[in-house]
Amino acid sequence: MRTIVVGTRQSALALTQTGQVIDHLREICRQNGIEAEFELKKIVTKGDRILDVTLSKVGGKGLFVKEIEQALLDGEVDLAVHSMKDMPFELPEGLVVGAVPLREDPRDCLIMREGRTIDDLPQGAKVGTSSLRRASQLQHYRPDLKIEPIRGNIDSRLRKLETEGFDAILLAAAGLHRIGWSDRISSYLPPELCLPAVGQGALCIECRSDNDIVLNLLSKYLHEPTAVAVAAERSFLGRLNGGCQVPIGAYGELTGDKNDGRPEVKLTGMVGSPDGQQMLKETRTGTDPERLGRELAEALIAKGAAELLAAAREE
Structure with a gap:
């Protein structure tokens, strides 16, 4: 029987949501006749060690994932469970998002x-x-x-x-x-008052790109509507080169409409000043999530988002 080692942070929430993921994966294994057992590996990240400084002052996105990603690359763990909102846009070479499960409440x-x-x-x-x-x-x-x-x-x-x-x-x-x-x-x-962080409420199951056994298992855990909505949000984040150091929010939701068999995503994004005096917000719809995210970001850049973000990073 194959043992799949799962890496996670050691906070109560991280252990709870990782336990829920493992329960779902066990059920998928049972339904598909896959023989596997799961082992938990707790990993302390930089974000867990530094608690007396705001995230924006110590590096923002990546603080809660880098050590876990290194464990993946070193072969110490086979997959990792992250909160999607903690994930930087760029993943290290050799790592991929294997699955995005059903999203919890994003608010x-x-x-x-x-x-x-x-x-x-x-x-x-x-x-x-x-x-x-x-x-x-x-x-x-x-x-x-x-x-x-x-x-x-x-x-x-x-x-x-x-x-x-x-x-x-x-x-x-x-x-x-x-x-x-x-x-x-x-x-x-409500999102109309406070747009959530990119990927908030969603989980990211990360693994090595060459681990076909784990990738095959995770393909059965993917929730396509969540993955499409989150892809649009992350494309928006990537174009703005954003992180925890700057006030950026986005929320994508499927409208139910389809074009050429592809679901339509309604994506709203915001960029603000840290004091809240300036607030840029736009909504776009489209069926290509990556393109939609980039186009929404470009619309806010045309309104002055780049200047707002530059000023926020200097504070």
């Missing part, structure tokens, strides 16, 4: 000490997030709010809500859903 959410919605927050309320994307959009909607950085895993951030005087914190809904803490959510922020 951001508020966890509040009192009240339920963003409009319930008092004037000048203290809100915790280390995401420039979230901070920019929140300040654009409520310039009075005092945004302060907050790092750590989900449970430590929830503790800081109580211990460090925050009125609310912002988190990705998907993580709370996966870990079973949906009841902590006060309200969801």
Whole structure:
């Protein structure tokens, strides 16, 4: 029987979602008569080690994946489970995205000490997030709010809500859903108010490009609608050369319409200034996700996105 070693971060959320992936892969093996067992390998990443500095100050995207990708390249693990929003646009040579499973809820959410919605927050309320994307959009909607950085895993951030005087914190809904803490959510922020990060709510199953056995297994785990929507978002990110250092958001969804048998994607993207005073947003539709992402990025570049991003990187 073949042993497939699965690499993951060691946070509670990472272990939970990796366990869910392994459960799905075991079921796929059972249904297809594939004899395999799975072994978990926990890997500490740079993003896990540095908790006292905001992500935008220490390198942004790639902080939670580089050590795991090295383990893949070195043959220590056979596949890796990442949150798609942590993935840089460019993958190292020899590695590929083997599967993108069904997406969880892509929205951001508020966890509040009192009240339920963003409009319930008092004037000048203290809100915790280390995401420039979230901070920019929140300040654009409520310039009075005092945004302060907050790092750590989900449970430590929830503790800081109580211990460090925050009125609310912002988190990705998907993580709370996966870990079973949906009841902590006060309200969801609609994409119209706060566009999610590229790939938010989706998982990326990464493997070596020459590992045919694992690639064959992962092909049975692919959720095509999620993969198409995320491909459009990542193409948008790639054209803008974006990461955690700059306020970029995007959300792709399939409309149900088809052209030549291909699904149509509705893609909305934003680029903002860190203080939220400037906000560029556009929506495009198309059936070629990579082309759609590039065209949407070009539309925002024509509006001044490149200058906004350059200014954000210098801050």
